Structures are given as C-alpha cells and as structure tokens.
Amino acid sequence: MSGGISDLDKNRALAEWLEWQLRQVRGRIRELEVKEQQEARARQRARAEQSWKIQPQRGGMPAMLHRGGCTLFKSELGFLDREEALIALAEPDIEPCQICNPQTGLASG
Known part of the structure; x- marks a missing residue:
C-alpha cells in the first residue's frame, strides 16, 4: 500500500454503491408495478361504467339490468354493450x- 485506497477497498466501496443502486431500482420497480395495477383497475372501472350487466332472476325477483359499475350485483360474466x-x-x-x-x-349514444 502506498497510502492510497487499496483495490480491495475500492471494490468494496463499488459493491456497496451498486447494492444501493440496486435497492433504488428495485424500489422504483415496486412503485411502477403499483402504479400499473392502479391504472389497470382504473381502466376496468372506466370500461364497467360504459357497460351494463344483467342480474338473473332469483327468488321471485325479476331479472335486473345494472350499469357495469353498480355494486349491488357483482357479475362473474361479461358486460353488455349499449345495443345489448x-x-x-x-x-x-x-x-x-x-x-x-x-x-x-x-338514452344518449
């Protein structure tokens, strides 16, 4: 050693810095994944609001037409378009x- 930083210390410092950067990148990936999931849910809600669904007749109650986003009836089936x-x-x-x-x-369309 000539009084400077050794190659070993330089590489340890580099490794620490790269690990820090990797943590930053992984954190950013998590943020982007959450954002992507939120956007997908927003697109699904928007699609539902532009659609309709039918609640089947049950227990003497008539079948009922709902907006796609109506929470009174959760449909496992697909949505109807305006014409349907x-x-x-x-x-x-x-x-x-x-x-x-x-x-x-x-009424409009």
Whole structure:
C-alpha cells in the first residue's frame, strides 16, 4: 500500500454503491408495478361504467339490468354493450336497477 485506497477497498466501496443502486431500482420497480395495477383497475372501472350487466332472476325477483359499475350485483360474466343493454331493457321480464339507473346511460349514444 502506498497510502492510497487499496483495490480491495475500492471494490468494496463499488459493491456497496451498486447494492444501493440496486435497492433504488428495485424500489422504483415496486412503485411502477403499483402504479400499473392502479391504472389497470382504473381502466376496468372506466370500461364497467360504459357497460351494463344483467342480474338473473332469483327468488321471485325479476331479472335486473345494472350499469357495469353498480355494486349491488357483482357479475362473474361479461358486460353488455349499449345495443345489448337496449335489447335487454326492452324485454318485459328485465327491470332497470332503481339505484344505478342504467337507462340513463342508454338514452344518449
């Protein structure tokens, strides 16, 4: 050693710095993953708000048309588009939900 920093110390310092950078990058990846998941949920909500769904007839209650985002009925099935919702609403045995008022979204288009 000639009084300067040894190669070993330089490499240890480099390793510490690279580990710090790796932690920073991994943290940023986690942030971006969360943001991506939030954006995907927002896109799903937006799609649901532009769609409709039908709650099947149960226990003497009529079938009911809901807005896609209505939380009174969670559908495992796909959504209806505007034309399909208009057809469903014209059926005598399907009533509109009194909470989400799906016919409002069907009036324009």
